[in-house]
Amino acid sequence: MPNPLDPDALQQGADRLLAWLHRYHTRIESHPVLSRVNPREVFNALPDAAPETPQAWDAIQRDLDDIILPAITHWQHPSFFGFFPANASGPAILAELLSAGLGLQGMLWATSPACTELEMKMADWMARAIDLPETFTFAPESPGGGVIQGTASEATLIALHAGRKRTLARANLLDTPRRDRPELILYASAQAHSSVVKAAMIAGLADGPEDLANVRLIDTDADLAMHPDALEQAIRDDLALGHLPFFVCATVGTTSSLAFDPLAPIADACRRANFTGWLHADAAHAASACVCEEHRWMLKGIDRFDSLCFNPHKWLLTNFDCDLFYTRDRAALIDALSITPEYLRNSASDSGAVVDYRDWQTPLGRRFRALKLWFVMRRFGLEGLREHVREGVAMSERFEQLVRADDRFEIVVRRKLNLTCFRLRPEPNESSDQTGARNKRLLDRINTGGRAYLTHTTIPLADHPSALVIRMSIGGSTTRMHHVEQAWELIQQIADTLR
Amino acid sequence: MPNPLDPDALQQGADRLLAWLHRYHTRIESHPVLSRVNPREVFNALPDAAPETPQAWDAIQRDLDDIILPAITHWQHPSFFGFFPANASGPAILAELLSAGLGLQGMLWATSPACTELEMKMADWMARAIDLPETFTFAPESPGGGVIQGTASEATLIALHAGRKRTLARANLLDTPRRDRPELILYASAQAHSSVVKAAMIAGLADGPEDLANVRLIDTDADLAMHPDALEQAIRDDLALGHLPFFVCATVGTTSSLAFDPLAPIADACRRANFTGWLHADAAHAASACVCEEHRWMLKGIDRFDSLCFNPHKWLLTNFDCDLFYTRDRAALIDALSITPEYLRNSASDSGAVVDYRDWQTPLGRRFRALKLWFVMRRFGLEGLREHVREGVAMSERFEQLVRADDRFEIVVRRKLNLTCFRLRPEPNESSDQTGARNKRLLDRINTGGRAYLTHTTIPLADHPSALVIRMSIGGSTTRMHHVEQAWELIQQIADTLR
Structure with missing residues (x-):
């Protein structure tokens, strides 16, 4: 069998694919933004079983043009204004190519030290770019640090899970059988992303989106931001009932309308209510704007939160998937997620001198995603990222004017x-x-x-x-x-x- | 600001990066397989903050050579024999490039129908390639189907979660407050992958790896495969105590030693013990071999399991991440994971005529990973994949002979x-x-x-x-x-x- 990684064959295939992509990007405005195909059109256009023998690139390229392209909703089309942006960029695309070409695994420090340490450094770079407190970085003496998760949904699940264990530990409840523990209660605004309730479901704290026995969706104000007073009252009510409030998720820029839950007042409310749990800020879309000084007000108070996530894959020119998840308490994260079978043990991990990111996430394996942030931040510079955000805001200001007129x-x-x-x-x-x-x-x-x-x-x-x-x-x-x-x-x- | 997706700039960057990759793949044997750097060597070699202004490719390439390359453990090195393989291949690398270049989102059918439907078809192709029963495919009348997850860890978590809800529903316990329900118990062999216990932790059924209140690790035989009789007894014991056994994970090829839990006897044991839960088979590494008829014995009995996962990203020339997760009961999966905020509603989803893969996984967003399977199966053909597996087995037979001598x-x-x-x-x-x-x-x-x-x-x-x-x-x-x-x-x- 020919070498599946034959360098010449890869080069030749890449030349053709890059030409295809060049044409795609050049002509992207010629496509309808939203695909017009009907259900099962693609599915039915393809054979029911894989070919027995190899097929030529030509045949694949024909199907790309005839079957796939008409069935794509073009997220990189300049007139795509749905959901939130999912910025692709040249440097990020190249980093994905490099990551795939290296084909390495970053589950442990030892399985490729560069994969872990570049990610630590890129998390620090981005933390400083959005002016996070140093306790969220890997600076000396800092108890925190950042990691790339696939999505904010995954980050929220991990935060919730770490918050559960730490809160139980602080309350000396880990030796109490689960059924004898108080009810664990989590809080988010009524405008929070569906991923908060989904995380509660997966974590075993809700049977479905309608089951709010352990979930409190807090009222919002006229601007659709969480009422800190309502949060405080909800926590007090739960404590009075003997429950254990363990997780508050504040949303920094809701998906529906970019409402900003006020972080400092929420931290104040939690303190007044004697909340002993985990404070997480879901800033999935909005925190990218904090590369610009004028938008940093939204994170005022973040120093009192235990974790934060945001997605450079939305608005910072870094291809999906790239969610940055920061915590001030990496020990709690590792305590909640670590499990070391013998086949993963190694001297570097045993020494305690390294970070093993598998203990920061649900999956074991992980791609070399830090390359994306590295290429993006170096090729655009922070100035380029700021310019990109400011252009997006300026275009929105213009759009608002037009609507108002x-x-x-x-x-x-x-x-x-x-x-x-x-x-x-x-x-x-x-x-x-x-x-x-x-x-x-x-x-x-x-x-x-x-x-x-x-x-x-x-x-x-x-x-x-x-x-x-x-x-x-x-x-x-x-x-x-x-x-x-x-x-x-x-x-x-x-x-x-x-x- | 210049267009971040400028086609010419992408082409030029790609030319340079491909030349770099060509050199890397050509000279890969010149590197030590296991990186020799010390902790923090990479971290300390990099500046503490991102550059303010754009940097040239030259500077990046220099750092790739000087800082990154020495700190890589080369998983694609031909003398990498650790863990399990993480096969990269030319076609899969190109598919990652294409996926990044298209930059689309597959969270809903409507957000790019091709992303969903190619994935449905590729899941079917691979199901047929390893001879799974049609109930695991999207064939007409089939209640099942497959989906790409990132890793087997994520697949196991989803299976466990779906199994929990379905088992509770079957026992009419969803209206019973959580604390009044019987204890939910899950089962895996003592040799099962750490991801099973980790899934239990995240799902709220274990505080840590030592907490086995809701987890039963079943004894294994001389070949390190699960004892079906021991499983049966454990389920009976738990039922006698009033507990609710809800999830059995059989391992088809353990990570330590490739032990094969016997699927049909395990299903028999479950039936005899009146198990009403979810049967999941974790075949992460081994099921790839089922592209060859001679290895299909390992999946005998899979028709009685509710789900199965395996990783083409290990041994089928498809770059990480690509775990295929199959279920015979997609309704249960969707019931356990679906949550539809208004901003994700659309007419295609409302019609019920389409698959929305966000309801099959933890994250919301998803990459166009089906391209990898499509390119790989078409460029190598099933014959090529079989040849790859058979060569791996033949080399292992040879190695065994050498050791025995x-x-x-x-x-x-x-x-x-x-x-x-x-x-x-x-x-x-x-x-x-x-x-x-x-x-x-x-x-x-x-x-x-x-x-x-x-x-x-x-x-x-x-x-x-x-x-x-x-x-x-x-x-x-x-x-x-x-x-x-x-x-x-x-x-x-x-x-x-x-x-």
Whole structure:
């Protein structure tokens, strides 16, 4: 059998694939942003079993063009304004190529020291780039440090799990049988990401999203940020019932509307309520903006939190997956996750002098993802990252102005950073459901047209407890001002036809 | 700011990086397999903060050569025989490049239908390639299907979680408060991978690896496979105590010694004991061999299991991460993991006609990993994959012969597939600890020499309940017979010096 890693064959294949990618990136605006295929179209276009014998690149490339490309929603299209951005960039793509080409495993320090130590250093670089306190870094004497997780969902699960064990240990409950322990209670705002409740489910603290026996979803204010007083009261109520509050997740920029739970007041509320658990900040999207000094207010108080995560894979030009998870208490993390079978023992780990990242995450194996951050931060420089964020904010400011200038529309919550939530205003004699349906129709027409893609959410507004609103999320790698202006013209044109 | 996805810049960077990779793969044998750096060497060689302004590729490349390369343990080196293989291959590397270049998200069907449907099809291809029953595929009427998880650890956690909810539902316990429910008990062999206990920890069923209140590690036989009778008795005992057995994990090829828990007898034992829970098979490494008919005996009985996972990223030329997780009951999986906030709702999902893989895993976001399986299966064909496995087995047979021909050594458990566990025989008047220390010395000398890399484990042998043995794991992408023979010569030479 020929060498599966034959350098010449890899080179030749890469040449062809790079030419394909060059064409894709050059012509990306020629595709409808949102794919138009029907369910099972791709599935049914492919044979039911793998080929017995090798096939040529030509055949694969044909299928890429004919079957795959029409079935892609183009996240790197400059007019992709859905969800949050998922920034790809040249340097990050190359780092993925390098990581795959090296084909190494970073589960232990010893299985490739560079994989672990570059990641430690990149976590430190990014911590300093967003001005985190040094206790979240690997600086000498610091009890903390950072790690790359796949997603914020995984980071939240790990934080919750570490918080559970540390809280039980502090309460001297680890020797008490699980059923004799008080109820463990976790807290997040009613606007928190679904991953918080999903983490509770996986951790065994909720049977499903409706099961709130151990989960408290705290009320929010007019700006959809958590009420610290409501949190304090909830913790006090649970303590009065003999429960054990163990985990508070504050959201720094909610997915629906970029609401910012106030960190310092939340830490104050926890202290007043004698909370002994773990404070986690889910800043998945927004903390990337903290590379710019003017946005760092959102992390005021983070020094009193036990952990924080945010995703350079959203808005910092680092391809998915790259969630940075920081803790001030790495010992608690390791205590909650470490398990060392003999086949993983080695002298470096036994010495205690190294970091073994397998003890910081659910999986054992791990890719060399730190290369992405290294390439991105070196090739763009922090100045480049700041510029990217500032352009996204500037385009959003412009979009907000445009919306405000059209009487038919309204901005429904204060715009923050790169996210504008807006809708067609309720019309006289229209029910709130009709308003929602009209906005949904507007959104569907935008998206089926293929020239832009936006998504929606529901939030509590005066006329409806869960009013449908349209999210304009700006910050894609390739998005420029004229794409935003064109999208707005399109929205206006479609609104005209809805009359 | 220049376009971060500029096609020409990507092309130029790729040309340089590919040349670097070509050199790396061509000269890989010139590096010591196991890195020789000391703790913090890489960390301290790098600046403490990211650069403010962009840096040139030249500077990065210099650091790659000077700092990173010496700190890599070369998993693709042909003389890497540690752990299990982590096969990289040209087609899989290119697929990672393409996945990064497309930069899309597969969390929902709608966010890129091709990402989901190619994955469904690739799961089917691989199911058929290893001859799984059709109930594990997306064939019409099938209740099952497959999904790519990052690692077997993540798959086990998901299986355990789904098993918990389904078992509780079947017992009509979901309306009972958690503390009033019977104790949930899970079972695995004493030789099972550490990820099973780690999953129990994260799922809230164990405080740590020592906490076995809800975990039963079942005795194994002389070949280190689970005793079905012991499992049956354990389940009966727990039921008699009023507990609720909910999860059995059988290991198809243990990490220590490739022991095969017998699936059909385990399913029989569960039936006899009136087990109502979830049967999961962790075949992480071994099931890849089932692309060859002669190895399919190991999965006999899998039709009675609820789920199975295995890792093409180990021995099937598909770069990490690529764990295939199959279930016969996708509804149970989705029921245990689904949570749909408004911002993820869309008409395709609401129609029920599509698969949304976010409900099959812990994370929300997901990369386009199916491309790896597609490229690998098409470029090598199933014949190529079979040849790769058969070469690995043939090299292992040869290695076993070589060991058996040298009286100083012994094969300590039956060799299976590509893993040979061996050691220097105990000498007269030597304590068992001394035998272990002598073998450890042998292993350390092999590894520090840099010409080959092997790892160890401990298993129960006649002279010691956890005797240290050396694992020779063959099956790297580039390993050929002469590398195995050279490794054996090296082992013999070092054994000579230990006299």
